[in-house]
Amino acid sequence: MQREDRSVGGCIPNVTCPRTVTTYDGAHQTAQEMHFAAGGGPPSQIVAHMYDPMGRLVQRQAVSGTPLGEQFAYTGADQQAVYTNALTSQTRTYSYDALGNQVLACGPAPGACTGYLYDGPNVVAEYSSATLTPVLKATYLFGQEIDAQVARIDPTANTVHFYLRDALPTRQIIDQASAAVNDYEYEAFGKIFTQVTGLPNDILFAGRRLDPLSGLYEFRTRTYDPADGRFLQTDPIYQGVILAACSACWQNPLGCGR
Template sequence: MEENGRLIKFLYNEDREVVAEETSNGTITRYIRGLGIISSDSEEAKTYYHYVSDEQGSITHVLSEDAEILNHYSYDAFGNIIEKTEKVENRFCYNGEMLDPVTQQYYLRARFYNPVIGRFTQEDTYYGDGLKLYQYCQANPVGYVDPSGHNCGTTQSRYNSDEEQHPKANAAGGYQSATEKGNSKT
């Protein structure tokens, strides 16, 4: 994509989350993810940043390696940035999602979300005809999240589904998925 005269390429993982970014000058930034975005690094720039998020996954601070606060963000319920202090460029904001700096809309994998109107700018292709094809999080962004752009769920469901997808180490040194917990004999 071209952004302010610069060509920027993104690399996505199987969940359609950005895991790397390359600018036209050759700078590559890698994003490390856990339950949300955790940190980023750039070998060329020799930088490492740690992301701090709130209970919804919104990035509230970006810290340097030395724990210096470089960026600070505050949001309203729908994701509009109401307070911003930014020393380093950052495109991940509300709910840890990627903000397009040109349009000021969030990319939610399937479509773009506009926080000013609190709605998606494209209709939901999963639900066909209906009255709420542009609605974001059932008009309740405090209680729900929609990282895919197709399905909203509770804020807690974001963490539960991630726990089910990734195995956990058990005391015996083996691995056990969240769905195997009840059937385990260890």
């Protein structure tokens, strides 16, 4: 089974648009991706995906074209524990509390850990140097829904910024004078299409955090790849019930609400 994705906007379909052809294996997992540059020709990169016996992505390797090497490891509870970029030897590690909340994200620099404090399902405070002398980096205000951030308060700069969103992602961040500081546009499954940023921010698609090294989203029990539109782990609830246990929004992002 194959899927073909084409970039849109500012290009001519089948002529100048970059495209990706994805091939799936018998378990409906991504087996191979062929990336074609604008203008046609042979693939600029072919990427192979490898899985463990539990169906979790453990390695992504370029077999031709632009180099790529990524490795993934998981906890006993099936959450992502480690991400490694094999080309740069950079690593991120992740730790969780007894409820499965991600409370630490460390690396790639030694001792560079961000800590998260929760109120129910939502992160309400973020700390830098979390494993050394924690420093409060930001606090968050939420609406009535999960992952519906309303405001980010920076205690050091004494500033407040507000999140504006559409059906799923953060679309803009504005300051106290209602001036746009950050602006984002996304592809269908959450990959950033264009962005203008004046404020550091990792809360993006569906109100979740984008990891700065891996480019993946932490979705509590699973990790999401916006470039592939799929999760790295299978869905433990729907496993064996639906064909694509790693798919997102049943492959229909327009109909996927919170």
